[in-house]
Amino acid sequence: MSGASIRPGGVAFNTLRLAFGALAVAFLLLPLVAILPLAFTDSVFLVYPITGPSTRWFGALAQSQAWTRAIVNSLIIGTGATVVATVVGTLAALGLRRELVPFSGLLRSVFLLPMVVPAVVLGVGMQILYARMGLASSYLGVIIAHAVLCVPFVLVNVASSLASIDPALERAAASLGASPVKVFRSVTLPLAMPGILTGAVFAFATSLDEVVITLFVAGPNQTTLARQMFSSLRENISPAIAAAAFIIMILTFVLLLAVKGASLYQALRKRQRIEIS
Amino acid sequence: MSARLRATLLILPLVVFLGLFFLWPLWMMVSTAVQGGTVRLAFPQTAIAIASWNGNSPPPAPLQAALVRDLRADTPQERFGDAVRTLNSQQAGFRTLLPRTARAVREAGEADVVDLATVDPRWGDLAYWLALKRSMPAYTDANLLAAVDLKRSDDARIEPVESDFAVNRAIMLRTFIIAAQVTLLCAAIGLPFAMLAASVSGWKRNALLIAVLLPLWTSLLVRTAAWLILLQDNGLINQTLRAIGLIDSPLSLIYNRTGVLIAMTHVLLPLMVLPIYASLIAIPRNLMPAAAALGAAPLQAFRHVLLPLAMPGLLSGSLLVFMVALGYYITPALTGGAGDQMISSVIAFYATGTANWGMAGALGLFLLVPTTVLYIVYNRLSRTPLVQT
Numbered sequence: 280m281s282g283a284s285i286r287p288g289g290v291a292f293n294t295l296r297l298a299f300g301a302l303a304v305a306f307l308l309l310p311l312v313a314i315l316p317l318a319f320t321d322s323v324f325l326v327y328p329i330t331g332p333s334t335r336w337f338g339a340l341a342q343s344q345a346w347t348r349a350i351v352n353s354l355i356i357g358t359g360a361t362v363v364a365t366v367v368g369t370l371a372a373l374g375l376r377r378e379l380v381p382f383s384g385l386l387r388s389v390f391l392l393p394m395v396v397p398a399v400v401l402g403v404g405m406q407i408l409y410a411r412m413g414l415a416s417s418y419l420g421v422i423i424a425h426a427v428l429c430v431p432f433v434l435v436n437v438a439s440s441l442a443s444i445d446p447a448l449e450r451a452a453a454s455l456g457a458s459p460v461k462v463f464r465s466v467t468l469p470l471a472m473p474g475i476l477t478g479a480v481f482a483f484a485t486s487l488d489e490v491v492i493t494l495f496v497a498g499p500n501q502t503t504l505a506r507q508m509f510s511s512l513r514e515n516i517s518p519a520i521a522a523a524a525f526i527i528m529i530l531t532f533v534l535l536l537a538v539k540g541a542s543l544y545q546a547l548r549k550r551q552r553i554e555i556s
Numbered sequence: 557m558s559a560r561l562r563a564t565l566l567i568l569p570l571v572v573f574l575g576l577f578f579l580w581p582l583w584m585m586v587s588t589a590v591q592g593g594t595v596r597l598a599f600p601q602t603a604i605a606i607a608s609w610n611g612n613s614p615p616p617a618p619l620q621a622a623l624v625r626d627l628r629a630d631t632p633q634e635r636f637g638d639a640v641r642t643l644n645s646q647q648a649g650f651r652t653l654l655p656r657t658a659r660a661v662r663e664a665g666e667a668d669v670v671d672l673a674t675v676d677p678r679w680g681d682l683a684y685w686l687a688l689k690r691s692m693p694a695y696t697d698a699n700l701l702a703a704v705d706l707k708r709s710d711d712a713r714i715e716p717v718e719s720d721f722a723v724n725r726a727i728m729l730r731t732f733i734i735a736a737q738v739t740l741l742c743a744a745i746g747l748p749f750a751m752l753a754a755s756v757s758g759w760k761r762n763a764l765l766i767a768v769l770l771p772l773w774t775s776l777l778v779r780t781a782a783w784l785i786l787l788q789d790n791g792l793i794n795q796t797l798r799a800i801g802l803i804d805s806p807l808s809l810i811y812n813r814t815g816v817l818i819a820m821t822h823v824l825l826p827l828m829v830l831p832i833y834a835s836l837i838a839i840p841r842n843l844m845p846a847a848a849a850l851g852a853a854p855l856q857a858f859r860h861v862l863l864p865l866a867m868p869g870l871l872s873g874s875l876l877v878f879m880v881a882l883g884y885y886i887t888p889a890l891t892g893g894a895g896d897q898m899i900s901s902v903i904a905f906y907a908t909g910t911a912n913w914g915m916a917g918a919l920g921l922f923l924l925v926p927t928t929v930l931y932i933v934y935n936r937l938s939r940t941p942l943v944q945t
Contacts, residue, residue, distance in 0.1 A: 296752060303749045304767040310782030310822065311774055313792055317785065325785050327792050367570045374566030379559055388935050390570060393578055395931045397883025399900040400920040403907045404581030407588055407917075427578050430570065488775040491885050491900075495907065508777050512890050516784060524778040535773060 311528070318525035320518050336522040346523065349507035355418065356503060357486040360425035364482045367426075368433030369475055376441050387434075394431040401427070402495030409496055416498025424492045429482035436481065440474025441467075473542035480534045487527060582924065589699045589917030595691040598639035599626040603692045606685075615685050623688075624670050627658045639691075641912070646698065647687035653678050699918035704728075724902070728922065731898040734816060734888070735881035739828075741821040742877045746828030747870060751862070753829070754836035765833075772826040780890050783819040784810060787891075815891035824881060828873040831938065835869030836862075872938030879930040883923060899923055 317325055321333030340346045371390065375383050393401070405424050406415070414420035444467065452462045490505045497506065508523050596603045605622035609615055636658075643650035653676055660675040672679035679685075690698075690708060701707055701714060705722035709715045716722065753764040771779060786792050787809035794806040809815055839862070847857035885900035899919060906916035 299748060300752050300764065303745055303752075304764065306745070306822065307767045307771050307825065310779050310786060311770060313786055314778065314782040326788070326790055327795065363573075367573050370566045371570035374563040374568075377559070377563065379563040380567055386567065386571075388931075390574065392928075392931065393574070395879060395927060396578075396582070397885075397900060397920075397923050397927055399883060399885050399903045399907075400585065400924050400927075401578070401581060403903060403913065403916045403920050404583075404585035405577070406907060407584045407913055408577075408581040423577050427574065430574065434570075484773070484775075488777060490777065491904075494904070505775070505777050508781065509886065509890070512777070512781055512784065516781075520781055521785070524775070524781050527775045527778055531773060531775065 314521055314524050315528070317518055317521035320521070323517065325516050325518050325521060336518045337525075339519050340522050340526075343519075345502070346504075346507060346519070349502050349504045350526070352501055353487055353504040356421050356425055356501065357483045359418070359422035360429050360486040361479050361482045363422065363426035364429035364433050365475065365479045368430045368478060368482075369437050369471075371430075372434050372437035372441060375438065387438075390434055391431045393427050398428075398489075398491035399495075402492045405492060406495045415496065416501065418501060421493060421497045421501045421503075424496050425486040425489055426482075428489060428492065429485045432481035432485055433475075433478035436478035437471060437474045440471050440477075444470045473538070473545060476538050476541060480538045483534060484531045487530065585913075585917040585920050586924075587917075588913045589915075589921055590695050590697065591914070594635070594638040594642045595688070596694060598631050598635050599623065599688075599692075601626050602688065606689045606692055609685075609689065611682075611686055611689060614680075614682070620672055621669075623672070624661050627654075627661045628666075642914070643687060643691055645702075645912075646691055647683055649678060649684070650687070653684065699914040700921070702915060703918040703922055724919065727897070727899055727902055730896075731882060731900075731923075734813075734820070734896070734898060735878050735884075737817055738820045738824060738881045739874050739878045741817060742825050742828040743870060743874055745821070746825055746873060747832055747866065749825075750829050750832035750836055750869070751866070753833055754839075768826045768829045771822065776823060776886060779823055780819055780887050783815070783822065783891060787815055787818065810891055811893045813892070813896050816888050816896045819887050819891045820881060820884060823887060824877045827876045827880065831873040831876065832866055832869035836866050839865045868937065872934060875930055875934045875937070879927055879934065882927055882930075 313327075316329060317327075318336060319332050319334065320329045321331045321335060322329070340350075374380060375387055378384075380386065405420075409415040409420050414423070448470070449462050449466050452466045453459070457465070487503075488505055489503075490509045493501070493503055493506045494509075497503070504523060504527060508520060508527075511517070511520055601622040602619070605619040606615075609619055636654075640650055640654050643654070657672065657675050657679070661670050664670050690696075690712075698708065702717070703724055705717050705725045706714050707717050749764070749768075753761055753768075756764070788794070789806040789808070791809075793809065794803070797803045797807070809818070843861055843865075844857055847861045848854070852860065882898075883900055884898060885904060888896055888898050889901055900923070903916050903919045903923070906912045906919065
């Protein structure tokens with residue numbers, strides 16, 4: 280019976296599964312893989328095949344004032360937004376931890392809302408608000424706007440690492456005579472650190488990638504890397520864009536790997552400590 | 557200090573921060589949409605005088621005199637310009653009429669009684685006065701109506717705008733259609749993909765999950781740029797199809813709906829896969845063999861066991877993808893043609909292009925409300941967190 284091979288475990292079914300999996304993975308990864316080599320093309324066109332390797336487009340970026348300025352702006356704004364979002368986000372995650380505050384669940388949902396509200400809608404509102412507050416076209420204004428979008432990432436990551444802390448550890452420290460501040464500093468904070476760091480990295484990555492709100496609230500002096508990329512994609516596609524994409528991807532992945540590495544290192548150290556004792 | 561007070565103090569900074577810089581701007585956007593204040597602000601005396609005019613008879617002399625006084629007053633240029641823009645959107649012609657009248661009344665002596673109809677015959681037309689009256693209330697539904705291609709007629713009835721100007725409904729419909737298409741595409745790829753990832757183990761599962769997470773961590777702009785490169789006429793996809801002889805001339809894959817759907821599906825697919833995977837992984841491993849042992853054919857087992865259990869994940873994934881897709885701006889702006897722009901791009905046009913914040917706010921409200929409602933539904937239904945790390 281030919282239909283039998285379509286059943287799970289059958290040859291045709293397994294081939295189908297393999298083909299689908301391969302195609303889906305290709306669809307997911309192809310764009311990421313395809314854009315990277317083009318950063319090193321020596322042609323003026325963003326097409327394959329690459330005629331020869333060259334770093335001329337990184338040179339072009341370095342020599343263009345618009346691009347270097349955009350990179351510096353992205354670092355300034357990203358750092359500022361990360362600091363603001365990490366501080367207020369971490370504090371709030373600590374406050375929400377034991378659900379002592381009335382309407383904790385509702386508050387949490389509202390705190391995550393910036394992730395869902397369409398960026399254009401928030402951009403319009405911010406533009407109107409900033410015009411009245413005198414924050415339009417200022418670094419502070421852009422940093423605040425980005426921090427609003429970054430807060431949910433900090434909140435979610437810190438909350439999940441707080442949730443994984445065994446309350447017995449804190450109780451043990453307290454019963455051994457540690458003051459609440461001491462418990463927080465030597466037990467809770469170190470255990471929550473991977474979550475705080477991950478949140479901060481996601482915050483930075485979010486700021487690095489944000490375009491829409493930046494279009495609304497930033498002036499020409501606050502043009503970020505992402506916004507510069509957006510406007511050049513609209514005008515003319517040159518390999519400089521692939522080079523910029525390369526920089527953005529490397530920045531994000533280095534940061535993510537650093538955090539993953541840090542939490543791995545901490546897990547290892549913890550295990551060592553347990554083995555020693 | 558009580559634990560509850562301490563917790564409240566810890567949350568307070570974020571409450572204040574988001575209250576000031578998230579909820580307040582949203583509120584301002586909404587209130588700008590319904591504020592009719594610009595004309596009232598520029599013509600305060602006219603606003604009072606016109607309230608007692610019934611709109612059927614020619615405007616009485618005191619009303620005309622009030623308008624003349626307002627036009628003579630030292631109104632800031634910006635405020636005057638805002639009012640002219642608002643009036644002109646109600647009744648074409650104000651853009652030339654008001655500056656010309658203002659010049660004429662200023663040139664005339666203080667004591668002279670100015671007959672507006674001799675300055676410009678348009679003042680003899682009741683339509684202009686009615687537009688002025690309509691623009692006076694502190695709150696107005698004009699922007700909200702205009703956002704759905706409606707307007708108030710001279711006798712205050714709601715009627716559709718001329719078909720030449722009726723574009724907003726079509727764009728809203730298009731936004732919902734594109735978001736639905738992207739959701740369907742994501743479900744069609746995401747459900748089997750999540751099932752595949754849940755059915756294998758070891759390095760295979762890790763590889764499949766990394767394939768989902770890597771794009772999620774990669775910049776949206778980088779991914780959109782990559783699709784621009786891949787889908788061009790002489791891009792990798794067309795080159796490959798031509799090389800294997802499937803096509804002779806390049807398919808047009810970019811700057812049209814195809815490009816928008818491909819790029820948006822790629823961007824949003826991880827948001828579909830992860831919730832489905834999370835709900836599948838929670839299913840006990842022996843459930844499918846049990847169904848088979850009880851005599852269910854594979855398809856039957858899938859339909860009656862696996863699919864119902866995967867349903868919560870599929871539902872929250874679909875809600876998430878649809879909700880996020882509704883507000884998309886960057887990807888359609890870069891990969892779509894003029895006929896593929898979504899509501900966000902119209903809002904951006906009003907806000908940054910013509911500084912018509914009233915219209916931007918009204919359209920924004922029509923985007924904000926469905927998104928918020930979907931978010932509430934999502935929160936009720938789903939325990940999958942919005943952020944995956």
